[in-house]
Amino acid sequence: MKIAIGNDHAAVELKQEIMSYLQEKGYEMINVGTDTHESFNYPVSGFKVAKMVAGGEADCGILICGTGVGISLAANKVKGIRCCVCSEPYTAKLSKQHNNTNILAFGARVVGPDLAKMIVDEWLNAEFLGGRHQTRVDMIMEIEATQDLKEK
Ligand code: RB5
Numbered sequence: 504m505k506i507a508i509g510n511d512h513a514a515v516e517l518k519q520e521i522m523s524y525l526q527e528k529g530y531e532m533i534n535v536g537t538d539t540h541e542s543f544n545y546p547v548s549g550f551k552v553a554k555m556v557a558g559g560e561a562d563c564g565i566l567i568c569g570t571g572v573g574i575s576l577a578a579n580k581v582k583g584i585r586c587c588v589c590s591e592p593y594t595a596k597l598s599k600q601h602n603n604t605n606i607l608a609f610g611a612r613v614v615g616p617d618l619a620k621m622i623v624d625e626w627l628n629a630e631f632l633g634g635r636h637q638t639r640v641d642m643i644m645e646i647e648a649t650q651d652l653k654e655k
Contacts, residue, residue, distance in 0.1 A: 504531065504562045505533060506531070506562065506564065507552040507560070508521065508534055508552065508566075509534075509535040509574070510536070510567040510611075511543045511545040511548065511568045511574065512537060512539070514567035515539070517611040517616060518534075518538075518567050519538070520619075521565065521620070525623070530627075535552055545574040545577060546577035549568075549575070550581065552564040552566055552578060553586070553606065556583075563606065565607050565608075566606055566607070567610070567619075569612040569613075570588070571588035571608040575608035582648075583605075584606055585604045586605070587604050589607060589609055589626070590614055590618075591618070592622050592625040595629075596628075599626055601639075604626070607626045
């Protein structure tokens, strides 16, 4: 499985730790940066990872900034992306099972490395449950495509 990973200056160390952790587990990681502590505008890496996931270059993505918020907002502007900020494993798991998220975001100023690894593991190991959840995800994507919604 190919995972695109991106971050800003607030998350360089955590990004590197998560990358190594997942590489050791056999995942192929595509690092879009940044890898320095110079101030870096998070929409750049949010957009790059989102384009890779939406275009099929990566199977899914991980985004890390200070809080996870800005970088997830940027990613969610790309068509086809469902990215959510998760600060604990339960939401991460359910975001895949119910919402079929294709990018996981979290904050390096919010979660430590061990909790971040638990969040990532739960998310990667969970599967979308489909059924009634598919109907709702389809409705989200209908809003994105049409800026309208047929209520069900
Ligand atoms: C950078 O200072 C910070 O604003 C960024 O990492 C992130 O938390 C934005 O949502």
